[in-house]
Amino acid sequence: MKKILRMLSVQLWAALGDLLVIGKTGKKKPVYIYIGALVFIIVLSAVSYYYSYMLGTGLKMLDSLELLPAIIFTAACFATLITTVFKVKGTVFGFRDYDLLMSLPVSTASVIACRLIILYCFNFMFTFILMLPMMIAYGRLASPGTDFYIMSLLLIFFAPLIPQVLASVIGTFIAYLASKFRHSNLLNIIFSISIVFLFVGLQFVLNGESEKLASLGQIITQQLYRLYPPARLYTRAVTGGDWVYFLLFIAISIAAFAVYTFIVKLLFKKINTLLMTARARADFKLGELKTASPIKALYIRELKRYFSSSIYVLNTAIGIVMLTVMSVAGLFVDIDAMLGGEQALELLKNNLALCLVFFIMLSCTTMASISLEGKSFWIIKSLPVAPMKVFYSKIAVNLTVCLPALLDVVLLGIIFRLSMGGIILLLLIAAAASLLIAMYGLIINLMLPNFSWTAPVVAVKQSASTMVTIFSGFAFVALYFLFASLLPSELLANLGYLIFLLLVDLTLYIILKGYGIKRFNAL
């Protein structure tokens, strides 16, 4: 037990260190990053509370306030499930320090326990930030008894278990299947995106059946229970004050986790060996080589780096993929009926630029591109290429990822019957926003690099650079409201916003040419 705790503390600190790291390992981290992390948690909790309270107020009007805990619980579980699917490879299986840990004089079970607890800790933190504010919001709206607080507080600790088990099974299955093929990463990406769409699709299927049910409360309840059956136990326990369901939920969660741990123990070495043994053929014959210019070679290198990490692709392309799927689907479905009337349609039509920029801001590849150079950073620094060329190659990959957004604009133009001028304006906004997020992410990553990651997931999802880029990037989206409220028409708002984006682009370019190069050379 002492060994497990010691290993756990080292690995947990390493993981947290990855999250908060600035510059090289061992360098003293500035205080502002810790303050920033604290502010981030407080803001997220406040947003979560606000969302819960507003949702609860709405549900109260429909006489269905008891659904609030179930909705937030299911949302937290689904968020845990989807994010954990992509984390399994790199955390439980196929992690970099596998060889080192397995060579230590500790049992395999201890190593597994550590990995699972680390994964649980991250999932717990996430669940806690969502569920605790909900508990307070529900408490204010429903004034429940003490049982509610005791049960819901205790269940926060058990809530991540089932989604973690499900996600681990799905994630391991995807990683296992993908490892059977030569282009395993590509398959991993396809499988994982399919899983996300399967969940989204499932909700649409359930929506379709909902009309048969009598009241809105009943509809939501049925959907939640079908979507995630443990939500039934949870709701009965916390809102019904039923201690039997409370214990049943805990028992099922623990049992599922125990079975899963047992299976992992059986397969741990086998799966890790399989995932970490790269396919070597040793039968290469030198043929004709394809040559490219230095800038093209840098771009190809960057593109290969991008597609070599499924977590990198999934984290940065999902927004554009979703936008594209929705745009294509929009051609074949009755948008009027789907949105429920002309008013909603008009609202969406007037805010297309906002939606577009939102999805583009989610698609930042550059925010991790410097960090992902990792220990190979010496290569690019020792090559005879100017830093700006390296930057261009990274920006070009980001623009490539955002490229489908231009096609989406055309499709949206057809769907919403926009004028040619409107379409061109949106195309320019999409291009300017893509350039903006590419340069912005790159500058942030130059400021907050992390070369000491143990798995790409750390650089891509859990680093200070990605957090800062994503959350501050939304400020650029939010600024659209300023133009929409200040300018009299949608056309003028879009035009004003485009000019703003172009000015920011220019500023970022100047920063990149000055500070960016200096920073790159100093790293």
Added chain:
Amino acid sequence: MLKITNFSKCYQKGIRAVDSLSLEVKSGDVFGFIGHNGAGKTTTLKAIAGIMAFDEGDIEIDNISIRKDPVACKQRMAYIPDNPDLYEHLTGIAYLNFIGDIYQVDKAERTELIKEYADAFELTGNLGDVIGSYSHGMKQKLAIISALIHKPKLFILDEPFVGLDPKAAYTLKTIMAKVCSEGGAIFFSTHVLEVAQKLCNKIAIIKNGRLVAHGSTAEVIGDSNLEEVFLELIEEKLS
């Protein structure tokens, strides 16, 4: 070929990793750079390679300052670190081709050189596999091949023999001799003093960031051998 003048590098809290180091590597030199762990060898090599910014002094490659025109300097040299962390997701051939593209090596010449050196290091069969599947020695061989295919004038090598099998080490020594006989120069760090004594025509010994001896191998070792001289110098400085 390589001229280092009063080079100094400070880390945090003003600790000098290298202090006023000056030396010159001429065309045809195999220059050994020797020192204990943490003496400042890697710091010096990284600064020469243009990887690490430095505080004082200057480093010139072919009379071009690395501070003023790093790209031109890098075009003339190749650097191999002590731990060859390469792009694990690329195949060996994709990596070599990438290096060939960056240095704009002609297609026919590139193919010929890759074949020559990959055969010499017995790596041809593995060039189609991802670098992630390579052993440390194979990565080291690939890094060496990548340095050779663009025919640099100056090689900066940090512990180049670590991880190489005896045959590959012999091949590398032969290539090093050939490079220098053709007018190139090699500046490399090593802990293997026998190799340094046999291979190098010049040697520099660094201790706590300062040069304690440098010159032709014959001058430095005199009637003794390099191991004895090295230990004597280190202990002398300690006492």
